[in-house]
Amino acid sequence: xxxxxxxxxxxxxxxxxxxxxxxxxxxxxxxxxxxxxxxxxxxxxxxxxxxxxxxxxxxxxxxxxxxxxxxxxxxxxxxxxxxxxxxxxxxxxxxxxxxxxxxxxxxxxxxxxxxxxxxxxxxxxxxxxxxxxxxxxxxxxxxxxxxxxxxxxxxxxxxxxxxxxxxxxxxxxxxxxxxxxxxxxxxxxxxxxxxxxxxxxxxxxxxxxxxxxxxxxxxxxxxxx
Numbered sequence: 001x002x003x004x005x006x007x008x009x010x011x012x013x014x015x016x017x018x019x020x021x022x023x024x025x026x027x028x029x030x031x032x033x034x035x036x037x038x039x040x041x042x043x044x045x046x047x048x049x050x051x052x053x054x055x056x057x058x059x060x061x062x063x064x065x066x067x068x069x070x071x072x073x074x075x076x077x078x079x080x081x082x083x084x085x086x087x088x089x090x091x092x093x094x095x096x097x098x099x100x101x102x103x104x105x106x107x108x109x110x111x112x113x114x115x116x117x118x119x120x121x122x123x124x125x126x127x128x129x130x131x132x133x134x135x136x137x138x139x140x141x142x143x144x145x146x147x148x149x150x151x152x153x154x155x156x157x158x159x160x161x162x163x164x165x166x167x168x169x170x171x172x173x174x175x176x177x178x179x180x181x182x183x184x185x186x187x188x189x190x191x192x193x194x195x196x197x198x199x200x201x202x203x204x205x206x207x208x209x210x211x212x213x214x215x216x217x218x219x220x221x222x223x224x225x
Contacts, residue, residue: 002072002073002074002080003074048068048084048086049063049064049068049069049070049084049085049086050062050063050064051063051064051159051160051162051163052159053155053156053159054155054158054159055147055148055151055152055154055155056151056155057148057151058147058151058155060143062139062156062159064163064166064170065127065131065132065135065165065166066085066127066166066168066169066170066188067085067169067170067173067188068084068085068086068170068173069084069085069170069173070082070083070084071083071084071085071172071173071174071175072175073175073176073177073183074177075177075181078094079092079093079094079177080092080093080094081093081118081175081177081183082175083171083172083175085170085171085172085173085188086170086171087119087171088119088120088121088122088124088171088172089117089118089119089171090117090118090119090172090175090183090185091115091116091117091118092115092116092117092118092205093115094116116205118183118201118205120199120207122171122187122199124168124169124170124171124188125168125169125188125189125190126167126168126169127165127166127167127168127169131191132165136160139156139160140153140156140157140160169188169189169190170188171187171188172185172186172187172188172199173186173188174186180203181202181203182200182201182202182203182208183200183201183205184198184199184200184211185198185199185200185201186198187199194214195212195213195214196212196213196214197210197211197212198210198211198212198213
C-alpha cells in the first residue's frame with residue numbers, strides 16, 4: 001500500500017484462489033478514493049511471481065526460484081512504477097483520482113491513467129541446474145505438521161510440473177523514486193554477490209547509469225549457554 005495524492009495505490013494479492021480459470025493467484029493495482037470505495041481498477045492479471053499449490057483440503061503458494069517479486073513505488077505526484085522482475089519491463093502509471101461516485105466495474109482504466117512501459121535489454125545471471133534442484137528439494141517438504149504428506153506430495157508435484165523453469169534470475173526485485181524524481185531499479189545478482197547494483201533513470205525515464213553499493217551487514221548475536 002502506497003500513499004498517492006487523493007488516495008492510495010494498492011496491490012492486492014489473493015494469495016490462492018480456485019476461482020480463476022487457470023487457478024493461479026491474481027493481483028490488482030488500483031487507486032483508492034478517500035471519500036468512498038475504490039475509484040478505478042488499473043489492471044488485474046494472474047500473479048507471475050508465485051506458483052499455486054492445490055491439495056484436497058488446502059491451497060497455498062510457493063515463490064519461483066529466480067527471485068522475482070512484485071515491486072511498487074509511488075512518486076509524490078502520483079506516478080507509480082510497478083514490475084515483478086519476470087523480465088526487465090516496468091509499468092509507469094500516472095494515476096489520477098476518479099470521481100468518488102463511479103463504481104470500479106463502470107470505470108475504464110483509460111480514463112484514470114496513462115501507461116508507459118520501461119524496457120531495457122540488460123544481462124541477467126543464469127540460474128544453474130543445481131539451484132533448481134535445491135529449490136525442488138526445499139519446496140517438496142510439507143510446510144507444516146498439519147499437512148498430510150501424501151496430499152502435499154501429490155499437490156506439489158502437480159504444481160512443479162506446470163511452469164516452465166526460468167533460465168535466468170529475475171531482472172530486478174525493488175523499485176524506488178528519489179527526491180529528484182529519478183527511478184532506481186535494484187538488479188538481482190549472483191547468489192553470492194558482494195555488491196547491490198542499481199540502474200538509475202531520470203524523471204523522463206532516460207537511463208543515467210548504474211550504481212553499486214555494499215549490502216547492509218547482518219548483525220549476529222551470540223548466545224551464551
